[in-house]
Amino acid sequence: MIELGYIREHPDEVRQALVNLHTEAPIDEILALDERRRALLAEVEALRAERNRVSKEVPRTKDPHQKREMIEAMRAVGERISELEDELAPVQARLDEALLEVPNMPHPSVPVGPDESHNVVVRTVGDPPTMAFQPKPHWELGEELGLIDFYRGVKISGSRFYLLRGGAARLQRALIAWMIDVHVREHGYEEVYPPYLVRRECLYGTAQLPKFAENQYFDSEDDLWLIPTAEVPVTNMYREEILAEEQLPIYHVAYSACFRREKMSAGRDTRGIKRGHQFDKVEMVKFVHPDTSMDELMRLLDNAEDICRQLELPYRVVQMCTGDLSFSAAVKYDIELWAMGCQEWLEVSSCSNFMDFQARRANIRFRPADGGKPQYVHTLNGSGLALPRLMIAILENYQRDDGTIGVPEAIRPYMGGQTELP
RNA sequence: GGAGAGGUCGCAUAGUCCGGCCGAGUGCGCACGAUUGGAAAUCGUGUAGGCGCAAGCCUCGCGGGUUCAAAUCCCGCCCUCUCCGCCA
Numbered sequence: 001m002i003e004l005g006y007i008r009e010h011p012d013e014v015r016q017a018l019v020n021l022h023t024e025a026p027i028d029e030i031l032a033l034d035e036r037r038r039a040l041l042a043e044v045e046a047l048r049a050e051r052n053r054v055s056k057e058v059p060r061t062k063d064p065h066q067k068r069e070m071i072e073a074m075r076a077v078g079e080r081i082s083e084l085e086d087e088l089a090p091v092q093a094r095l096d097e098a099l100l101e102v103p104n105m106p107h108p109s110v111p112v113g114p115d116e117s118h119n120v121v122v123r124t125v126g127d128p129p130t131m132a133f134q135p136k137p138h139w140e141l142g143e144e145l146g147l148i149d150f151y152r153g154v155k156i157s158g159s160r161f162y163l164l165r166g167g168a169a170r171l172q173r174a175l176i177a178w179m180i181d182v183h184v185r186e187h188g189y190e191e192v193y194p195p196y197l198v199r200r201e202c203l204y205g206t207a208q209l210p211k212f213a214e215n216q217y218f219d220s221e222d223d224l225w226l227i228p229t230a231e232v233p234v235t236n237m238y239r240e241e242i243l244a245e246e247q248l249p250i251y252h253v254a255y256s257a258c259f260r261r262e263k264m265s266a267g268r269d270t271r272g273i274k275r276g277h278q279f280d281k282v283e284m285v286k287f288v289h290p291d292t293s294m295d296e297l298m299r300l301l302d303n304a305e306d307i308c309r310q311l312e313l314p315y316r317v318v319q320m321c322t323g324d325l326s327f328s329a330a331v332k333y334d335i336e337l338w339a340m341g342c343q344e345w346l347e348v349s350s351c352s353n354f355m356d357f358q359a360r361r362a363n364i365r366f367r368p369a370d371g372g373k374p375q376y377v378h379t380l381n382g383s384g385l386a387l388p389r390l391m392i393a394i395l396e397n398y399q400r401d402d403g404t405i406g407v408p409e410a411i412r413p414y415m416g417g418q419t420e421l422p
Numbered sequence: 423g424g425a426g427a428g429g430u431c432g433c434a435u436a437g438u439c440c441g442g443c444c445g446a447g448u449g450c451g452c453a454c455g456a457u458u459g460g461a462a463a464u465c466g467u468g469u470a471g472g473c474g475c476a477a478g479c480c481u482c483g484c485g486g487g488u489u490c491a492a493a494u495c496c497c498g499c500c501c502u503c504u505c506c507g508c509c510a
Contacts (some may be wrong), residue, residue: 038474045479052479059442067490074490242432242471371453374471404476 020322106356107320113321126314135340169419174414189253194233205362207328230256230283239362248286280387293378341396344390351382
């Protein structure tokens, strides 16, 4: 959430940001509600001050007549306060709601552009493997080698579900364990295992709600929501907390299953395992001092790239332009792996700096070491990495002319020394 | 799921029966100061958050109600703990 005072004082900058983001938000409504709210608040607070003052006098007043008059007068004041409060409540409620619909402001360094065609390829690392044969897409490899069972996935759970079998299931499990270990051992993260079902407030904290409700699965009976990413439970670990400055920065890495209804992407990527309703991901989350968050973003991105480098997969880093920025990110870099079979760049990681946007929503603060007022932390996160697309890249890029698939060196110790699939 | 106990300012607690002197006492912790060659001990002062230029307003798990006035009374909800039941 961005600060109400900022909208009030810089409405034109906010409007321009929305234009650059190619989105809309109820700014005019917010300004009108805010004005109304402040007027009502001034009135109601003056009355409350009077009531508080007189009510304190009441027990000290000896004269019964005077006492009765004071009580009568305050009864009238009380009624007026109630009226004003009834008027204020819906204004405040709608204002709170509207503020949650305003996206984060893009960082000044973000290139301005209408859509993904204006994203900037920052660097390309590694070369696609040379193959003396026609590489196959993973859905063919997966079926031929008995590694991916689409038919039964659909039978069990419907479209966009599949099963990994045998070596593929093992490979995924090995990748998860290995990636977590790399981030813990080499990059300084603390591993956490979070809940997959969270309360609704958490989704507000990380900004999946209120705007993206249609993409979430939830249990209406208990109002518990399935996480679309470990970002949600992990970022919310410190919601409503005031951390000590010395605790920062906090780095967490978490593996979780992720659940997405994909309502907004219905019909896209229906082939293969690129986009499912359930997938696994290793996620990195950081809580940092505001002064350091841009540096921290670069390191986070490098941590994610390190996985690609160690797996010897060709990738590129793309900076999102304003038009392709997500709702809550101020800056975002994607990492895309090149897949030989389907001949496309696959997004395996999104590394974002949210600045204080999520911290405001989730009320995550720190107390400066000099003892000053609590300040909002900056939060960041990045995939490190998402499994299905990583699996695609490995299956397609490590396929060999004899029909087998090589296991990347780095993973072999986690596969009991196994060197090829199936 | 059943029975009981409880959620108060970093932590621990007092206050709740009998509403006002309680936005809130005490201890610990922490900060600063005094004392000291230095330290311990001791003493003193300070020490929750939000809104507001300020006066002031709001917050004692959350929401609602009663009242001139609610931490305190009433209703609903959430969470924690203990015991019982059930269970990977």
